[in-house]
Amino acid sequence: MTLFALLATTTAVIAFQQRAAAQAQRDSAVFNQLSGEADRLHGTDVSLAAQLDLVAHRMKPADTKIYTDLVGTENFPLSTALVAHTDAVHSVAFSPDGHTLASAGADHSIRLWNVSDPRHAPASNLIANTPSAVNAVAYSPDGRSLADAGADGTLRLWDVADRTHAVPVGEPLRLTDAVTSVAFSPDGHTLAAADADHTIRLWNIADLAHPAPLGQPLTGHTGAVEAVAFSPDGRTLASASVDQTVRLWDIADPARATALGAPLTGHTNTTTAVAFSRDGRTLATASRDTTIRLWDVADPAHPAPLGQPLTGHTSTVESIVFSPDGQLLAAGSADTTVRLWDVADPAHPTPITPVDQPLAGHSSTVFAVAFSPDSHTLASASADRTIRLWDVPRTLLTTHHGAVESVAFNPRGHTLATASADHTIQLWDVADPTRPTRIGQPLTGHTDAVLLTVFSPDGRILASASADHTIRLWNVADPGHPAPIGQPLSGHTDAVSSVAFSPDGHTLASASADRTIRLWNVADPAHAAPLGQPLTGHTDVVESVAFSPDGHLLASASDDATVRLWNVADPTHPTALGAPLTGHTSSVFAVAFSPDGHTLASASNDATIRLWNTTNPTHPTPVGQPIVGHTNTVLSVAFSPDGGTLATGSLDHTARLWALDPGPADHRICASTADALNLPKWQQYVSDQMAFDPPCGTVAVPH
Known part of the structure; x- marks a missing residue:
């Protein structure tokens, strides 16, 4: 019996091991x-x-590739789909308070969606079935009225004070052909409609009925x-036409509207929006x-083109909209995609x-496409019968008028410094990294691009390195009132690309184009x-230098596409450690150590960020795959004091924040993508x- 029991036990163990191996x-x-x-879908459904x-x-929580993929989602818009329409959705509009989204389309319906709580899937109410397809909807400035443009040549007004029950107001307004677009004036007193009969019509709606x-x-x-x-300001109306032109109209007195100058030309096909x-x-x-x-329509009587046309879409651009904060421009296209540009400096727009x-x-x-009033959500409407709500990252700092060359966290507070090719430095309050705010006016004094900034360990001094061959020191004990310290430091014979304080604050390292x-x-x-x-x-x-937290190591990055580590325990007798670190495919512009000294981040002209394990500084190793997201050269990189956030600045005119703990990425993905992964x-x-x-x-499909 004992032998049989032993055999049975052995057989059971082997079977268990086989099952475990098969499951593994x-x-x-x-x-x-x-x-x-996931890699394949990043280009079609992020x-x-x-x-x-x-x-x-x-x-596999320890897999470094998946880890860097999750970190990379921090600065990319994610979406959830709203499903209820039974045919193409032609138009979307947010109410002025941002709590409701109106949609309409080819299924003859108008729907209102409750989007007041981003944590819950929006629910919709069917408020109207119209005799024809609806081409457009628009909210009045007070949010109490909605206008719809009908393909049957009618324009209807609705009382939507109660978003669960819309009430028609007055009789439909009848035009001679399909109504293609409708808009309320900013004061809510005038309604404009575009007609397929080549005309534009205006109404006084002081009495909406x-x-x-x-x-x-x-x-x-x-x-x-x-x-x-x-x-x-309500004084100018713009119109787009199949005739390939855009016209501006003086409507200061809407009863006597007149054309302003000649049509705007340049497009080579129908102007759509x-x-x-x-x-x-x-x-x-x-x-x-x-x-x-x-x-440039600052003088609408004399408009002038700004820069070159924005490209990227591969088919008709159907819709465009500026974000209410003035920072972004969104476009929706027949190529099935949406694109975003940073237009803080409209003369130099850059893709996000x-x-x-x-x-x-x-x-x-x-x-x-339509932005919510707070600019944090973008709605897109499609012929695929869906609406998508895109969570626009709030971690884009768009104020500089040139490339953001450098970013640096103050180790003793919640201040971030950004330096730019526009010769200035800007301080930011990042106590809440999802809602960064600018502090005061930019710091000026350098006569060329500011290539890097860094705070002293006590957070009271800011050092800046410039293409003007100098280093400047600033007293930032009170971030709201910074002041220069002494004279600029000189000695390098070419641009100073980087500066770094030792942990005790007594030594400053600088790197230069003089190698x-x-x-x-x-x-x-x-x-x-x-x-x-x-x-x-x-x-x-030499583009960048950085001290390790213990002050014993100095990292340097160069246009030779390598990173080097130096032993600087005795700063008067530094020595090189091991072979250069390779992996980037072009110039390395910045390096930074994590607060624990175990990770080194590097930023490159190849538009990526790499992480390196420097626990053993004589044999550092790469961590996962390069982090991607910037659309151009990554010029700077910095860790937050707690090591949980990585900040990067780029030639794409943006600074970005990356959560290195997958937890925030986990939360944002779930909050933004709803039922993207259904059964x-x-x-x-x-x-x-x-x-x-x-x-x-499991998330219920919204209706």
């Missing part, structure tokens, strides 16, 4: 499949890809009018020629996402002095053999 093999295969599918990354991360025509229809276009938009910036000084126009143009990574998720033409590194005694910052001879070893421009997709992308267990829980 299956899990490994599923993990590899998940990782591969929201679903993010959820697949979450599933993979929970299967009894709209009165204002003057004669505006004529001048030689083709159907596709879109109309009021300037923020027009939008004014928040300050009214910039007009954006979109076209079937796949481009967007920006115009990589050119090859637009906002993807729709499967057909994107007809309309050398210099050490300075700054124990008395008002009387700084050089230490010893310049350090040599790099074969090209059918689980079976398709994860496994039909594993129980359905989405990383964000």
